Amino acid sequence: MLMTHALAELYGCLPAIEDPAKLAAAAKAAVRAAGATVVGEYEVRYVPHGITVAVFLAESHIVLTTWPEYRLVLLDVMLCNPAMDHRAVVAGVKQRICPDGQAVVHEVPRKVAAAP
Numbered sequence: 001m002l003m004t005h006a007l008a009e010l011y012g013c014l015p016a017i018e019d020p021a022k023l024a025a026a027a028k029a030a031v032r033a034a035g036a037t038v039v040g041e042y043e044v045r046y047v048p049h050g051i052t053v054a055v056f057l058a059e060s061h062i063v064l065t066t067w068p069e070y071r072l073v074l075l076d077v078m079l080c081n082p083a084m085d086h087r088a089v090v091a092g093v094k095q096r097i098c099p100d101g102q103a104v105v106h107e108v109p110r111k112v113a114a115a116p
Helices: 020-033 086-097
Strands: 002-011 038-045 051-057 060-067 072-079 102-111
Touching (some): 002 086, 020 038, 020 051, 020 060, 020 086
Antiparallel strands (some): 002 072, 038 051, 051 060
16 A cells, blocks of 8 residues: 655644644644544643644544744655545645744655565
8 A cells, every 4th residue: 555644834823823722723623634543642741842732543644743942843644545635634734833934845655565
């Protein structure tokens, strides 16, 4: 099976990136809109600042890690259902937390198989 692992840098984000509940809400709304099923979530706060929010999906995961001093979010989206649109998930998160910012998206093909 071939799928795409999306890694994105979101620049110029809103102050909402300092609120783990808002980050989780943005991630969950974006993946649900793509048809994914949320099965859990976890957050970590860093000192002096920064947050990582991981949302676990029946189809894999979405992880947001923040650098508020740079207004930056690193986004990791993996959907193991190739029919689901990872680009729509990235766009949905960006719209909610970096609507006027810029996104740099890297798409990494992933092959799920017993051998390369």
